[in-house]
Amino acid sequence: MRALRQEFAASRAAADARGRSERPQSAAASRIIGISLQEAQQILNVSNLNPEEIQKNYDHLFKVNDKSVGGSFYLQSKVVRAKERLDEELRIQAKDEKEKGWKAET
Template identity: 40%
Template sequence: MAHRIVTQVVVTGARVFGRAFAEAYKQASASSKHSGKNGKAAAFTSSGLTLDEACKILNVKPPQAGEANIDSAMERFKKLFDLNDPQKGGSFYLQSKILRARERIEMEVRQAERKVAEEAELKEGWKPKVYKDR
C-alpha cells in the first residue's frame, strides 16, 4: 500500500516537473526568436538599458558618429551617484540605474573606438611589429 502512494507521488512530481520544464523551454525559445528579430537591441540585454535610456538617465546627449563627450557624462554620473547614496538617504535602485547607464555609455564609446581603430588599420594596412634579437 505504501509503495503505491510513493509511486504516485513520484510519477505526479515527474509530470509536473516535465510540464514546467517544457513551458520554460517554449518561453526561452520564443524570447530568443524575438531577440533575434530585433538584432541591435539583442546585443544590449546584458545591461538592460538602451543607449537612449542611458543618455536620458544621465541627462547627456547620445554619442554622435562614435564621438561622445565622455567627460560631461562622467561628471553627471559622479554627481547623481553621490546624490543617491543610500547612506545619505538616497535610493540604491536609482544609484544602480545610474551606474548601469554609465556602463552602457562607456560600452558604446569603446565599440565606436574599436570600430575607428579597425577602419584605420584597414586603411593603412596591417603592419606587424617585428622584434629583433640582440
C-alpha cells in the same frame, strides 16, 4: 482584450524598430547590460558620448542618490548601469574607429 493585443503588437513593433536602428555590437551590449543606449543617455542626461560629461554627470548622480544621504539604492543602481552602458558604447566606437584606420592603411 482587443486593445490589449493591439498594444502588445505596437510595443513589439517599436522594440523591433529600436533593435534594427542599433549596430549589432551595440544591440548586443544593450541586451547584456539590460539597458538601451538611449535610456542610458536619458538617465545620465547626456546627448552625445562625451566621456568627460558622462563621468561628471555620473559622479553627481551617484553621490546624490547615495543611501547615506537619503538617496535611493534603486536609482543609484540605474545610474551605474547607465554608466556601464555608455562606457561599453564608447569602447565599441573606439574599436570601430581603430578597425577603420587599419582598413584605410591597406
